[in-house]
Amino acid sequence: MTTATTASASRATSARRAAPAQAGAPAKPAFWPTAILLLGAGYALFPVYWLVAASTKGPGELFTTSTLLPSFTGGFFQNLGDLLRFNDGAFIVWGGNSLLFSVGGAAMATAVAAAAGYGLAKYDFRGKQVVFTFLLIGVLIPGVVLAIPQYLLLSKVGIAGTYWSVLLPFAISPFSIYLARIYAGAVVPSELLEAGRIDGANEWRLFRSIGLPAMVPGLITVFLLQFVAIWNNFLLPYIMLSREETFPLTVGFYSMMNQGSDQLNVYNLVIIGCLIAIIPLILLFLFLQRYWRLDLVSGSLKG
Amino acid sequence: MTATTTKKRLRPVAAPWLFVAPAIVLSAGLMFAPLIYTVFLSLQGRRVPASGIGVATDVFVGLDNYLRTLTNPALYASFGRMIVYALIAVPLTMALAVVFALLLDNLSSRLTRFSRISIFLPYAVPGVIAALMWGFMYLPGVSPLGEILTTVGAPVPDPMGPGSIFFAVANVAVWGGVGFNMVILYTSLRGLPQELYDSARLDGCSEVQLALRIKLPLILPGVILTGLFTIIGALQVFSEPNMMMTLTNTISSDWVPMMLVYRDAFVTNDLHGASATAIVITAVTMLASLGLLRLMRSRAFGGES
Numbered sequence: 001m002t003t004a005t006t007a008s009a010s011r012a013t014s015a016r017r018a019a020p021a022q023a024g025a026p027a028k029p030a031f032w033p034t035a036i037l038l039l040g041a042g043y044a045l046f047p048v049y050w051l052v053a054a055s056t057k058g059p060g061e062l063f064t065t066s067t068l069l070p071s072f073t074g075g076f077f078q079n080l081g082d083l084l085r086f087n088d089g090a091f092i093v094w095g096g097n098s099l100l101f102s103v104g105g106a107a108m109a110t111a112v113a114a115a116a117g118y119g120l121a122k123y124d125f126r127g128k129q130v131v132f133t134f135l136l137i138g139v140l141i142p143g144v145v146l147a148i149p150q151y152l153l154l155s156k157v158g159i160a161g162t163y164w165s166v167l168l169p170f171a172i173s174p175f176s177i178y179l180a181r182i183y184a185g186a187v188v189p190s191e192l193l194e195a196g197r198i199d200g201a202n203e204w205r206l207f208r209s210i211g212l213p214a215m216v217p218g219l220i221t222v223f224l225l226q227f228v229a230i231w232n233n234f235l236l237p238y239i240m241l242s243r244e245e246t247f248p249l250t251v252g253f254y255s256m257m258n259q260g261s262d263q264l265n266v267y268n269l270v271i272i273g274c275l276i277a278i279i280p281l282i283l284l285f286l287f288l289q290r291y292w293r294l295d296l297v298s299g300s301l302k303g
Numbered sequence: 304m305t306a307t308t309t310k311k312r313l314r315p316v317a318a319p320w321l322f323v324a325p326a327i328v329l330s331a332g333l334m335f336a337p338l339i340y341t342v343f344l345s346l347q348g349r350r351v352p353a354s355g356i357g358v359a360t361d362v363f364v365g366l367d368n369y370l371r372t373l374t375n376p377a378l379y380a381s382f383g384r385m386i387v388y389a390l391i392a393v394p395l396t397m398a399l400a401v402v403f404a405l406l407l408d409n410l411s412s413r414l415t416r417f418s419r420i421s422i423f424l425p426y427a428v429p430g431v432i433a434a435l436m437w438g439f440m441y442l443p444g445v446s447p448l449g450e451i452l453t454t455v456g457a458p459v460p461d462p463m464g465p466g467s468i469f470f471a472v473a474n475v476a477v478w479g480g481v482g483f484n485m486v487i488l489y490t491s492l493r494g495l496p497q498e499l500y501d502s503a504r505l506d507g508c509s510e511v512q513l514a515l516r517i518k519l520p521l522i523l524p525g526v527i528l529t530g531l532f533t534i535i536g537a538l539q540v541f542s543e544p545n546m547m548m549t550l551t552n553t554i555s556s557d558w559v560p561m562m563l564v565y566r567d568a569f570v571t572n573d574l575h576g577a578s579a580t581a582i583v584i585t586a587v588t589m590l591a592s593l594g595l596l597r598l599m600r601s602r603a604f605g606g607e608s
């Protein structure tokens with residue numbers, strides 16, 4: 001009993017700062033909680049392990065050798081070479097497109113959300129609630145339902161099939177606006193804005209020099225969330241784009257799979273391609289962990 | 304004092320509108336205009352002139368397309384499949400996310416950092432790639448489970464058979480969805496004042512009771528939020544079954560409503576019918592989402608505040 005209370009007391013003080021999970025002196029280790037968590041970790045990691053093992057298999061080996069053990073017959077580098085040569089380097093182009101869509105789309109969405117979130121959080125104006133609802137209701141419209149008329153309308157404007165036809169729809173993200181509003185409300189000090197106004201600063205200047213700097217940590221999270229959402233998205237580019245050289249990776253893999261298995265080693269290429277495609281995002285997580293302010297999403301934000 | 308006059312002067316009128324203007328313009332142009340255009344298309348149909356000669360033109364046909372879509376058995380079948388899929392995927396995702404989050408917050412758990420990062424990892428994997436990875440692993444020749452079963456002489460089940468396909472597709476969604484929800488809920492748990500638990504512990508409350516009776520009710524709003532997003536995601540499912548279609552014949556091109564709409568619009572070129580179906584689906588999903596939100600709100604917050 002005493003050990004438990006002191007442990008929780010020391011934890012209570014250290015837990016206020018976003019300390020690593022085991023910062024406080026923890027209680028006596030227990031078997032089941034750890035075992036269940038490790039089972040979960042195994043479930044999450046297993047397909048990735050399988051992907052690594054499968055990527056080492058040469059063209060004939062995928063269906064003939066044990067799938068749980070990697071092969072060391074040089075299959076990995078052969079697959080890698082074949083993948084890079086596939087369709088005159090299509091994979092590299094797709095990867096570049098994925099990066100362009102993700103960085104460009106997330107940057108635009110974050111900029112739009114920052115301005116809108118700040119405007120909604122820091123001003124009182126007639127019709128504010130209507131505007132907020134109008135901006136948020138988009139979350140409930142299914143992607144396919146939206147993407148088809150978007151495609152038709154953007155065709156009329158003449159930009160369907162171009163990079164812009166993917167970037168523009170990604171620039172508006174209701175969820176990002178919602179998060180930016182919550183964050184702006186929590187961290188931008190109203191007194192400072194008032195003081196600035198009394199000193200005669202205009203509203204844009206207040207936003208630039210007080211609002212934005214305070215919002216940066218939250219905006220990084222908004223950017224990262226939108227970056228991942230775009231990187232992982234398949235639907236919008238699938239509907240918008242028709243020329244292979246404009247595809248992102250997700251649509252590229254689909255087109256490879258759809259060419260059918262008459263090209264014998266297409267599975268090998270897709271498997272190693274998937275592996276390479278998920279590595280950048282996994283690195284993004286591991287190295288940018290402290291920028292993921294997910295308390296923003298959970299609503300447990302403390303200003 | 305001057306307080307009232309400054310207040311008046313300090314209430315900018317145009318500025319807030321300028322800040323929200325880009326979002327309003329983009330939403331209007333890329334969300335509401337397309338939606339209205341879909342309604343417009345759904346009321347039109349391609350008809351050949353009555354004389355029988357001449358080119359087909361788009362004319363106003365009233366609710367014909369809606370009648371056609373609402374009497375189409377394929378729509379109901381796809382809704383049925385989507386519901387079966389969602390009934391498997393959503394509860395599993397949420398239950399696992401809640402359990403893992405509570406275990407991560409449990410003081411006697413070990414290796415929590417490793418587990419948290421591992422379980423979160425699938426969030427970084429695009430849904431279509433997850434569908435491909437699992438799809439490959441479901442293939443009888445490549446399946447790791449099949450390999451083990453063959454060595455012990457047991458029959459190898461086909462995960463992409465007619466009945467098990469729902470579990471096969473749901474598994475892809477569960478695998479990809481648990482980690483994000485878990486981290487959100489875990490963050491909620493970390494945001495709770497830890498002092499709350501001390502008196503409960505002093506009263507002899509076990510860690511399991513603490514988790515279920517105290518922590519879980521406190522993070523209920525977070526559970527509802529993540530649950531709602533999981534449900535909305537399940538109602539809109541498209542990419543994963545669409546990708547798995549390349550690996551199995553069990554998934555038809557109208558397997559879920561979204562696939563049906565896509566096929567009608569782009570493969571069979573029945574844009575007007577597809578628009579009517581799209582409007583019906585949007586109405587159903589919106590009503591379902593808003594209804595759920597209202598129901599959960601009253602359940603979660605009705606008692607206290």
